[in-house]
Each structure stands twice: as structure tokens, then as C-alpha cells.
Amino acid sequence: MRRLFSLALLCSLAGAAPAVAQTDLSGWWARQSQNDNGYASEPVDLIGIPVNADGRAKALSYNIASLSATERQCQMYPPWYILYGPFPLQIIAEQDPVTQKLMAYRITGWGDRGEQMVWMDGRPRPSPNAPHTHGGFSTGTWEGTSLKVVTTHFKMGDMKRHRAFSSDRATMTYTLTRHDDIITVTGILDDPVYLAEPFVLTEIFQRSNDTNGFPLTPCEPIEELPMLHENPALVPHYLPGKNPFINEMTQKRGIPLEAVLGGPETIYPEYRKKLKDTYKAPAKCVDSCGGPPAPRGGGPGQGGQGAAPPAGRGGPPPAGRGAPPPQ
Amino acid sequence: MRARTLFAIALVAAVVPLQAQRAGGPPAGPPRTVAPIDLTGYWVSIVSMDWRWRMVTPAKGDYAGVPMNAASKTVADAWDPAKDEAAGEQCKSYGAPAIMSVPGRLHITWQDDSTLKIETDAGQQTRLLQFGPVPPVKPPRSWQGMSAAQWQMSAPGLPLMLRPQERAADVPPPAAVRGGTLKVTTTNLRDGYLRKNGVPYSAEAVLTEYYDLTKQGNDTLLTVTTIVDDPTYLRTRRLIAYPFKKEANGDKWDPTPCSARW
Numbered sequence: 037m038r039r040l041f042s043l044a045l046l047c048s049l050a051g052a053a054p055a056v057a058q059t060d061l062s063g064w065w066a067r068q069s070q071n072d073n074g075y076a077s078e079p080v081d082l083i084g085i086p087v088n089a090d091g092r093a094k095a096l097s098y099n100i101a102s103l104s105a106t107e108r109q110c111q112m113y114p115p116w117y118i119l120y121g122p123f124p125l126q127i128i129a130e131q132d133p134v135t136q137k138l139m140a141y142r143i144t145g146w147g148d149r150g151e152q153m154v155w156m157d158g159r160p161r162p163s164p165n166a167p168h169t170h171g172g173f174s175t176g177t178w179e180g181t182s183l184k185v186v187t188t189h190f191k192m193g194d195m196k197r198h199r200a201f202s203s204d205r206a207t208m209t210y211t212l213t214r215h216d217d218i219i220t221v222t223g224i225l226d227d228p229v230y231l232a233e234p235f236v237l238t239e240i241f242q243r244s245n246d247t248n249g250f251p252l253t254p255c256e257p258i259e260e261l262p263m264l265h266e267n268p269a270l271v272p273h274y275l276p277g278k279n280p281f282i283n284e285m286t287q288k289r290g291i292p293l294e295a296v297l298g299g300p301e302t303i304y305p306e307y308r309k310k311l312k313d314t315y316k317a318p319a320k321c322v323d324s325c326g327g328p329p330a331p332r333g334g335g336p337g338q339g340g341q342g343a344a345p346p347a348g349r350g351g352p353p354p355a356g357r358g359a360p361p362p363q
Numbered sequence: 364m365r366a367r368t369l370f371a372i373a374l375v376a377a378v379v380p381l382q383a384q385r386a387g388g389p390p391a392g393p394p395r396t397v398a399p400i401d402l403t404g405y406w407v408s409i410v411s412m413d414w415r416w417r418m419v420t421p422a423k424g425d426y427a428g429v430p431m432n433a434a435s436k437t438v439a440d441a442w443d444p445a446k447d448e449a450a451g452e453q454c455k456s457y458g459a460p461a462i463m464s465v466p467g468r469l470h471i472t473w474q475d476d477s478t479l480k481i482e483t484d485a486g487q488q489t490r491l492l493q494f495g496p497v498p499p500v501k502p503p504r505s506w507q508g509m510s511a512a513q514w515q516m517s518a519p520g521l522p523l524m525l526r527p528q529e530r531a532a533d534v535p536p537p538a539a540v541r542g543g544t545l546k547v548t549t550t551n552l553r554d555g556y557l558r559k560n561g562v563p564y565s566a567e568a569v570l571t572e573y574y575d576l577t578k579q580g581n582d583t584l585l586t587v588t589t590i591v592d593d594p595t596y597l598r599t600r601r602l603i604a605y606p607f608k609k610e611a612n613g614d615k616w617d618p619t620p621c622s623a624r625w
Binding site: 182 | 399400407408409410411412413414415416418419420421422423424425426427428429430431432433435436466467468485515516517526527528542543544546573575576577578579582584586588590598601602603604605606615617625
């Protein structure tokens with residue numbers, strides 16, 4: 037009799053496993069990066085970002101040398117980095133040690149990006165005046181099959197790699213939805229300071245058994261440029277109208293400057309009509325063109341391997357981009 | 364005898380509730396009636412990603428982001444929009460594996476109780492997402508192919524260890540299913556382009572899509588996750604998710620024919 041009940045229980049557990057697998061986000065997930073979220077070849081590139089006038093001015097004043105200032109070295113790694121960074125995801129369910137109930141999902145750090153705790157226990161959000169951190173404060177709720185995460189209290193940071201910036205008043209909302217062996221992340225960044233409307237990005241992560249790709253080295257500022265060390269008041273920047281790279285995207289890719297400078301009207305289909313008469317496609321792609329891998333032992337590679345474009349993915353900036361501002 | 368009866372009862376009692384927890388188990392009833400999410404209405408593309416490959420026709424040879432193989436590159440390098448126009452194939456970049464990337468609007472309606480219809484203004488395409496059994500006879504291959512749809516419901520009965528604190532063991536899961544996903548599998552395609560500049564997919568490609576909704580303030584976003592599996596031209600699966608925003612009405616609906624060049 038007892039054996040029969042044990043058998044029934046075994047059957048039920050076997051049947052239960054897929055249910056858990058459908059909803060559990062825990063584990064290792066490899067980023068697919070088949071979009072241009074991490075693209076950062078041209079210094080001025082606000083394409084697809086609904087910046088407002090202030091956000092555009094902020095972006096155009098940016099000189100990459102400013103990242104060498106110790107107080108700015110970690111600004112590239114806000115929680116929004118999950119949408120455009122190069123790293124995989126490790127998600128861990130944190131349980132209450134006594135009740136075993138879910139307290140939080142921990143999205144572990146990677147590289148210079150800190151870990152993120154997504155609190156599931158209903159704890160209140162801190163006061164608006166509470167200190168802001170690089171990781172911010174996140175709470176999560178289940179909405180249907182998706183985990184919805186709302187993050188506030190994070191510092192100013194990149195909205196896309198070196199391309200535009202969110203303020204410390206921004207709110208990031210993202211959903212993680214599991215579909216069989218992938219997770220789709222839909223991110224919505226809302227910033228009353230630098231955005232005219234929310235900025236939406238998506239990314240896909242695929243279930244992975246590779247647990248070796250999770251190095252965590254917290255972002256630690258160091259002295260990089262002697263001129264900044266000697267003159268701490270100096271902030272590398274470009275004055276209004278003086279950014280020397282403003283036409284680079286137009287020259288290389290034929291995209292009109294108006295589109296390069298972003299804005300909400302540029303991200304909807306109607307804008308294509310405006311572009312039709314002004315866009316001149318280059319005869320041939322010459323930079324960051326992707327393509328299949330070069331045959332073994334063959335000639336030079338084709339560049340990207342199907343993943344995101346190689347330029348700007350952690351490599352050094354092109355010559356001249358990190359140069360100090362004119363004195 | 365008594366033992367067998369008890370075993371049967373125990374087995375049914377144990378398995379039935381757990382079956383109800385499975386994501387993917389659609390409840391009984393017409394698909395239109397049991398829909399866990401409402402996808403109907405007008406949706407506009409938010410082109411905040413891949414702008415340079417979607418809002419404009421990219422330069423010949425711009426293949427970044429696509430996990431193409433050598434055969435694919437050979438085909439793409441020979442891209443000639445004039446040839447496509449001459450062959451009457453201006454819609455090659457508007458097939459189901461690519462249509463969600465085309466900037467435009469979707470109009471989603473129920474054609475009948477078990478068929479969702481998606482119309483696009485860009486390229487004036489129509490997709491029919493068929494719930495239930497697949498027709499025994501395949502129609503001729505087409506740009507939009509044959510799409511089999513199924514609802515995937517949320518799983519309200521999470522194990523105790525994965526429940527948030529506010530849901531204790533003695534609190535039953537929600538009575539009504541909240542939320543869910545539409546999964547669509549499309550086959551029987553004509554060969555076409557993943558990108559306007561001639562990056563190909565073959566007629567043997569299989570497209571899998573997931574449709575998910577997100578509420579954000581007064582806005583409703585639709586994310587369409589697309590997976591293209593094509594061993595002929597892709598080294599790995601093509602995985603991209605496209606966001607759309609719901610619009611109040613069809614005032615901005617702008618039917619535009621397919622174009623091989625723009």
C-alpha cells in the first residue's frame with residue numbers, strides 16, 4: 037500500500053518538474069546579442085534613442101576622456117547595462133533561511149557591473165532622498181508569466197555605451213519572460229530629465245551550462261590620466277557646437293544628422309518617409325559588417341561572428357576619441 | 364482491490380493539480396474565449412534598436428548581428444533589388460521571419476473563434492494564426508506561411524520555495540489564470556530576406572514566436588520574441604525580440620506596398 041502511494045507521489049513529482057522549469061528563472065543564461073544594443077563605433081550616435089533637448093546636449097558634451105576621472109569610471113554600469121552590456125546572466129533565487137520562501141532574485145554581477153537584488157518580499161521602496169547606488173533598489177512582482185522588476189535609486193549612467201546618459205531620477209522597469217530555453221528581457225527606461233519618452237530595449241538570453249563566464253571584479257576607480265590627477269577640477273568635455281565627431285555617422289553610413297541626434301519622432305515608422313529623400317546608402321559596407329567566420333587558416337576574418345558588432349565591445353576607443361579636450 | 368482503488372485515487376489526486384500548474388496547458392473552450400491576454404488592436408513598432416538596419420535599407424554587405432553561414436553570404440553578396448522587382452518578388456523582405464522587424468503598424472483581430480489575424484500596413488501582409496489542428500493539406504508556400512498558435516498560461520501554483528513571502532503555503536493560488544503568452548510556430552514559407560539588403564532565409568526555415576504584453580503606466584507594450592531556425596543559411600538560431608506600443612485607434616494606419624529597395 038505504502039509502495040503504491042510512493043509510486044503515485046513519484047509520478048506526480050515527475051509531472052511537476054516541467055511546471056517549475058517553465059517559471060523558474062534561476063540558472064545561467066548566455067546573452068545572444070544579435071541586435072545593435074552594444075554597438076558603439078561612432079562617438080556621436082543617438083540613433084533610436086528618444087532623447088529630449090537636454091539629453092542631446094548632455095550626450096554631445098561627452099568626451100570619453102571624462103571616464104578617466106575617478107568619480108566617473110563606474111558610470112558605464114548602471115542596472116540598464118543588462119540590456120546593452122556584453123555579459124551573461126546568472127540568476128539565483130534567495131530563500132528565507134527559516135521559511136524557505138522566496139525573498140529575492142539575485143542577478144549576479146559581471147565584470148564591473150555590480151550584482152542586483154530583486155526583492156520579492158514586498159519591502160517598501162526607500163525614500164526618494166535615500167542614497168543612490170550603481171545597482172539601485174529593485175522590487176519584483178509576477179505578472180502572468182513574466183517577472184516585472186522596477187529599479188530606482190541608481191546613479192547617472194550610460195543609456196547605451198558612451199552614447200547617451202540617464203539621470204539619477206530615472207526609473208527602469210524590465211520584464212523577464214521565460215520561453216522554453218530562452219529568457220526575453222524587455223526594458224523600459226523612463227527619465228524625466230534626459231528622455232522625451234521611455235526608451236525601450238529588448239535582449240534575449242539562452243539557457244547555458246557554461247558556468248565559467250561569470251567573473252566579478254567590482255568597478256574600482258583608479259588614476260588613469262595624469263592631467264586629471266594634477267587638475268582634479270578638469271572635466272573633459274565638448275562645449276556646445278564643438279563636438280568634432282558629430283558628422284562621423286553621416287559620413288560613414290549616410291544617415292542624416294537629424295536622425296543621428298535621436299529624439300522621439302525618429303523611432304516611429306512615419307519617420308521613414310522623411311528619410312527616404314535624405315538617406316544615401318553607402319555603396320558597400322566597409323566597417324563592422326559582420327558576416328560568417330573566416331575559414332580556418334584562411335585570410336583575414338569577416339569581423340563579427342553573428343553576435344553584436346565587434347567595434348566598441350570593450351576594445352580601446354579609436355584614435356583621437358579619448359584625447360584631452362582643447363585647452 | 365481496495366489498494367488498487369486507493370492507488371488510482373492517489374495518482375489522480377496527485378497528478379491533476381500539478382497538471383494545472385503547468386505553463387502551456389490551455390483551458391477548455393474556444394481560443395478566443397479563453398485568451399489569457401488581449402492582443403487585439405493597433406500596435407506601432409518602436410524602432411529603438413537595430414535602427415540602422417530597419418529604418419533605412421542598409422548598405423550591401425552589412426550583415427552585422429546575423430549568425431549567417433558562408434552559403435548565406437554568397438546569396439546576400441549577390442543581392443540585386445532590380446532582379447527581385449523584375450521577378451515580382453518585392454515582398455521578399457516582408458515574409459513572416461522578417462515582418463516584425465519592418466517599421467510599421469500591426470492590426471490584430473480575431474477572424475473567427477480560433478484564428479487570430481495580423482495585418483501589417485508596411486507591405487500590406489496578412490498572417491493567420493490558427494489555433495487547433497493543422498489542416499491536413501498544405502497550401503502552396505507563401506511569404507507568411509502556415510502558423511500554428513497556442514496559448515501558454517501562467518503557472519499559478521509555484522512550489523513553496525519559489526513563492527514570494529506574501530503567498531504562504533496555506534494561501535491557494537489565484538483562482539483565475541492571470542496573464543500568459545501566445546506561442547506561434549510558422550512553416551511552409553517561401554524563401555525570403557531577413558534583412559532588406561538580401562540576407563536570406565530558406566523555404567525550410569521554421570519561425571517560432573512568443574507574444575507577451577507589459578503594462579507600463581498608461582501604455583501597453585507588446586514584445587514579439589522571434590526565433591528563426593534555418594540550417595540552410597544560419598549557423599545558430601536567429602533570436603531577436605521586437606517591441607510594439609498599443610495605439611488607441613487606426614488613425615495612423617498607412618498601407619504601403621512592398622518595396623525591394625526601401
